[in-house]
Amino acid sequence: MSFIAIMAIVALIGAVGAVLGYRKSRALVPDPGQKLHSRPTYHASYVFSFSAVPALVLLVIGLVVAPIVVSRSVHADLASNGLVREGMTPELALQLVDALSSGLRALPADELAAIDGKPIEEVSPLLQRRGVAIATATESGMVAPAVAKIRLEDTLRLVTAAVAIAAAIAGVVFALGRIAVRLRARNQVEYVVQGILVICSSIAILTTVGIILSMLTESLDFFSRIDPMSFFFGTVWDPRFAAAGSGGAEGQFGLVPLLAGTLYIAAVAMLFAVPVGLFAAIYMAEYASGAVRSVVKPLLEVLAGIPTIVYGFFALVTVGPFLRDISSDINRLLTGDFTSFIQAQSILTAGLVMGIMLIPFVSSLSDDIITAVPRSLRDGSLGLGATRSETVKRVVLPAALPGIVSALLLTASRAIGETMIVVLAAGVAARLTVNPFEAMTTVTVKIVNQLTGDLEFNSPQTLVAFALGITLFVLTLILNIIALTIVRKYREQYE
Template identity: 50%
Template structure:
């Protein structure tokens, strides 16, 4: 039974438990003539929660542990003699999983008999041909031990799934029946239900925190591995980025960091003034009918896929800047440039500034406006002296969100700014950013344990620390202003 079917069955049992629990509570109250402690729905919720929650927790734990157990068992079946020279055991395990998945696809098509596969009546050459039919191409050098390990992996996964199905259903039905028999008129069902909900909320918060910790930990540990292979001083202070997967690499982050800051600065230079002016007009000057049309139209810019912006930068904006500005001024001959990517990215992040700033300006109490007008201030003076200062924390947050979006953008930079890692002040020169190089270093047929691959984690950690610094700086500015304003 697949995981999706198990989930549907448990949900169906949970719904059944709800109706049965609610009906039992009402019938017991009618028979005994006693008043229920809680509303009838809480008794049904108690049974439903006991049916679903422990079963789902068991299923999640099982799905997490089962692959590790099967991998450990299969790993013991693969002798060191079948590991390619210079290769990794993990790659062989990946081949085992791929072949096992192919066997499932072949058996699902009824092009191979499972009994013949299990007892060895089908030779490996026949299986290879059947796997090729479902898109799993195997070379002639695949050892027999790998094929046997794939059969064991598939069998172990099949047995594990069956055992998980039985365990989950038995736990679900057992706890549901137990909670059903405990229903009494004086049972504090509301407290039990609310305790479950509180635990769910705490668990959700914990998952979010642990996810953040896991992301940071993965970056830190892999970055440590990188700095064991490559000097940190050269990484942070070298001005040359020249990865060579066969040795002799120079992996200085300064050109990438400069390109990231340069492109983001140009984008913010476009987005912040335009976005703030749009927000001021929509909030303070525009009529309701115009605002209802203009604001959604502007927010459409945020919904356009970044690949479309990248193509627009590559085909339209880049050639225009090259033909009308760069070449006549003698500043460059390439359509890929910092200015191209920055302008297009600035247009993309305008809604991040305008929409959020507009919302925060509308949240400023009308009494502040009325007080300003009562003292004789004009509308423009009220906006400048009252509205903008009161909305400054939200505006800073909007600008920070736009900056983070610009720093993390990849596709527009790839198509609009190029991939050249260099230090240059000319905005018409092609440059690149940290995010582009993270992608390029982790794609392709490369060895994961090499410095040229692990450098992507060091780049990601540096970018994380940089954006964290921006957040801290913005928080400091907001708090300092609030102290003065209040």
């Protein structure tokens, strides 16, 4: 029985209980001078809550515990059968059994019982006829653990379904028995809803904590092998990729060229996107007519829906060659030399194209924020004799400043985390330069490079990606702190 089917059955039981609770509540006859504490709809919700919530909690617990039990059982079977030996780690043996069990699930129950305990040589033709591939490292004795794994998973799934359904039925019976005239069903339902909201709100926090812990754990492993000073203050990026098991040299992991490239390209993009996007937002919010706004705003927001890889193609095919050819023409007119001083892949190319991509983030968010400024502030300024431009500069923008700063912070974070445009428009060369016409790369590009290829996952060449990721996280945190400081300062000044 699948997870969706179990949830459907639990929901059906809860719905039936809600109907019964509603009818029982409507049939209640209060004593003289009394009245129902809660409406029948709250009694129905009360029954549904007692039925569905405990059942879903037990179902989630079963889904979490079942894989752990299955994994330990398979480990025990592999160890008892002597399949985990020198040259085969327990993790590899478990992966082979998982792959084999996935293939065996295509077999009917009678065929699955017939092959239990048979060597892999007899099972392989049967699976091949059904289009199931088997890893070459699969051992003959792995068929029995794979079949046992399938049976244990099915048993645990049935047990979980039975417990969840029984809990749903018990919840209906218990809640129906508590329905009375003075039952505070409304309060109980509100507590349940509040708990659900708290859980939903905690998901973002727990996800953030999980991301930090996952990156921090691997980063500490990396810093236990590489000197942190050489990483944070090194000016050379040369990881010297080593194939798995080769024991190659570690190389140099200098962060400075990558961080400089990230900030440089993001700064060029912001220098282009912020003025254009902010002025576009001011025009749409304060000067444009309704007809113009209804056309311009959707056209600007279309840019936000274009995939970043398309922007990368645009930079690689159009913007980069255009800047290269223009610089070549300028150089020819000034010196007679046909060489180009702007490379097709350069900081300027990546910054301009990324700035185009960021315009809708700035304009759309800033437009909504400026539009939200109370109309009374504008009317008061205009009534005192200020012009429209003075009203925008002295009243509207200061009032909207906290929201605009948040929009710019979101835009900066988007620029720092961009990857595809940088790969195609700025290249992958890790270097230090102040010339915007040359190529540089960013932290995100190197994270992708370090996590792809034939590398050992526990090697410094791979673990450095997590150190780069935690660095970007800290950088974003610093941007948030700076933005909050600026917002607090100008908000106090305005008030």
